[in-house]
Amino acid sequence: MKTSNTRARKNSGVHGAVMLKGCTKWRPTKTPALDQPPFGTPKHTKSTKSAKSTKSTKATKSTKVSSKPYATASGFTTVTTNSALSTITPISSGTTKKSTAVSSSRATASASTCASEFNKREEEEDDECTPCEGQSGSLPYCGADVNTDHYQFTPKTCRTVYYEFDITNGTVAPDGFERIAFLINGQMPGPTIEANWGDTVVLKVNNKLTVNGTSVHFHGIRQLNTVENDGVPSITQCPIAPGESFTYKFVATNYGTSWYHSHYAIQAWMGVFGPMVIHGPTSKEYDVDAGTIFLNDWSHETVDSLYDAAQDSVNGGPRIMDNGLINGMNTWGVQGSSNQTGQRFELPTQLEPGKTYLFRIINGAIQSSYKWYIDGHKLQVIGMDFTSIVPYETDIISINIGQRYMVLVKADQPAGDYWMRADNQNACDETTQADDIKAIVRYSGSDSKSVPTTTKYNYTGECVDEPLSSLVPVAKLNPTSSDVEFVEDVTLSTVDNLFKWYLSGTTFMSHYEDPTLVRILANGTAPTYAGDLVLSLPEMGKWVYIIVESAIPLPHPIHLHGHDFFILAAGNGTYSKSTPLNFNNPPRRDTAIMPAAGFLVLGFLTDNPGTWLMHCHIGWHTSEGFALQIVEGLDMIEGTVKDKCGLYDTCAKWDDWVESVAFYQQDSGV
Structure with a gap:
């Protein structure tokens, strides 16, 4: 780590005054070391x-x-x-039995109050x-x-x-090249x-x-x-x-x-x-659920080591990933060569002629956008993110970071072996094997172990969303004019030779030991430290518009927590009051592209009290400050939280661990 170029954050010093009686004591943390x-x-x-x-x-x-x-x-x-x-x-x-207590007030609750509230909730959950x-x-x-x-x-x-998940240290070789990783229940x-x-x-x-x-x-x-x-x-x-x-x-x-x-x-x-x-109704029937297709980019170095270079404005900058994976697998090296390693993911379900299959496509990459398709087959798109849409047909899907599509594929081609492809779009961020991220789809009866010989589609390489006109929700909802409007100008600058992203002049910075939600529960107020970037939305039932725009020629996938949003407008150039907005059942999703050197106008209704993050889902950019937080319904938040003591206890244990090691927070905190 380049600790000489990284500044430690200062302790906010609020902990000792805000602990809940009856909960584990929450002590102030020490200023962390830089190693x-x-x-x-x-x-x-x-x-x-x-x-x-x-x-x-x-x-x-x-x-x-x-x-x-x-x-x-x-x-x-x-x-x-x-x-x-x-x-x-x-x-x-x-129902779940929690072992921690619950309190209904911030700083005056006694241990008996915690126990009383906990028992009340247990009784409610045990009701038939x-x-x-x-x-x-x-x-x-x-x-x-x-x-x-x-x-x-x-x-x-x-x-x-x-x-139940056990998160552990481990070693993986998803493309035959071994490196350390973190695993969930021993897998990735x-x-x-x-x-x-x-x-x-x-x-x-x-x-x-x-x-x-x-x-x-x-x-x-x-x-x-x-x-x-x-x-x-x-x-x-x-x-x-x-x-x-x-x-x-x-x-x-x-x-x-x-x-x-x-x-x-x-x-x-x-x-x-x-x-x-999350299984639910769909806008068109299918015969077989073929399962999830999880896409992610991959490097032969760990991402934390790459982050040092990614944020270095002098000798670093955007990283080139080595490979891409489909359901955790791919090969590395030239197809058919003696030094090729790894293996392709092969769809466990063989396609039966005439049947229709549902594929659930997920982009879980840190920086890569993909074009996904199966050679020779038409795709019928029936869902985006958590929204069912009117089916539309295409040959290829543009899927950006954090997005998901539900796609139907009919087995109507000659029986054989076909490539499934996730072509990395190097126009956004580069991958060495950009055109060799592939999996195998076979028709039933095939005993073949051979590599498919099908050919890819010709298309224009670009980092864009699917056409907004194609993304029509089945359940029709129309937003109204805004009650509250925010404009966030995205810029890039450097601090101490490190890249930092800014929204309207502020690079986001929050603190692990001082979560916004816990501060609100303890003090009744949102944070006010430098870099907190809080958008305050105190009233429920209000329409909020957020305009995110940038002159930088790089697209950004914008993700909002706590809400789906309506895409009211998106395009290249500068947003103005004369820009037409779509109020006629516009696309609804939780992740959408702000076009390169362009703008994205999103809208949502305040109906969910909480502290919600909005950020670019390029991993490096979030860590470099491309984020803000929304405090929605401040006075109602406390009433929604069911386990305050559990939150405080987690912070106390985090503080204990921080005190026991030489730790510092290097990035934006999210």
């Missing part, structure tokens, strides 16, 4: 676990099974796969639950369908699905989290890393009235310290395909990520 990286694994640290194969198979510890297991390690048995309304059987039902009570229809979706407004309706399933990508729309999801995360904090963020999950489970260190929680655990719990109020990942610095791209599927 410990905040993420990655030091070169002298030995791996505690190795994984020679990174094939994304089911891990035996991917779930906590109750007394009524239903058969599969992933948590589900698929009962029906030939319908747009697939029925899913969870491994268990019931009747599926679909007060709702029309029956399970799985209590009468709802793809036309239902899921912002206003959530099926009452009375089901809880449980998962991690196990798939699955649930039904309306289910409660419980995930216990055990941090077994040697020298790193961690967290898990559920990308695109609204966390409606459950902000404490958003998993963002310095915003909603302190990091989970090594040797400690944290349990997340939320209701799946939206549905579709997504992913989860660590939000601790750039740790996600050390391997702390994986797919997530």
